[in-house]
Amino acid sequence: MNVSTFWRTLGGRLVRDIGAVVLAVGFVGVSFGAIAVASGLPAWAVLAFSACVFAGGSQFLAVGLVAAGNPVAAILGGLLLNARHLPFGLAVSDLLAGGWGRRLIGSHLMVDEAVAFALAQPDRPRRRAAYWLTGASIFVFWQAGTVAGVYLGGVMGDPTRYGLDAAFPAALVALLLPRLREPAGLRVGLVAAAVAVAASFFVPPGLPVLLGLAGLLVAGRMRRPPAPDESTVEPAMEVR
């Protein structure tokens, strides 16, 4: 896809929507940089977290645990929090098709917002364009925000002052709405949310979100399309 086709596929409104989220993410990056430096990490380590790990929630968690002198918990907690990316990868793998270069780069750009924007699009070209634009621009703004936070310190102050902590969940729900308007999607989403919130009082961070997959239990049966030929039972999975 060339550049002009890319922008036409997306459309102005979607680009603006993505821009709003990317801007908010940039400000959260500023607060990450500021908090990490304030907790005693050297600047290079803070920048390395953002560039190499590139997963906000796990970065905040790991920095807190490193500062508390618990590196093993930082690793395990961070990985548990990021385990959701494996099923995300399954869901978006068709958007990263077209060679190993795209697969390797696209995997690193896999953030919640990119998956959510992709999921909200009606067709594959737009899903693909939305994934790449969201992932790439969040990467750039996350790094820029981190740098600003590290070197300008607490100029911005607490991001909750601006309500940014409320913007992220609201944006996610807005992006999920097309799916939540379908009965199966609504059942799955409600059960997932309830299970995860209930679990978060008992299990370590990261696990509640994974337990949300229990929502799939109420996805309902798929109506089997008429088989193209009356061959024997298809194996559930086969290696290509």
Add this chain to the structure above:
Amino acid sequence: MTTANLVLVIAVLAVGTYSLRLVGVVLGDRLRLSPAVNRLLPLGAVALLAALAATAALTDAGQLTGVARPVGVLAGVVAAWRRLPFVAVVLIAAAVAAGLRQLGVP
């Protein structure tokens, strides 16, 4: 913490996170999944994102958050439900939470 330990934490977390991302992508590409499983994949993403949104809206480190954040999120969700533009949804959620905090609501 020593520099070596810090490098180790960042490296292991980075490689581990990247592996989780890549493994899903490669598996999704290599395995030909049955139609039933293929239908479940986007619903699985819906489940994870809904779980993420709900826990981010309501909890903080295993405890309930204050009132301002959930009310802000709720305002944003209502705006989205009424089909307001996405940018408005984000702004309304943030403004309501920030406004409540200005008024002293936790």
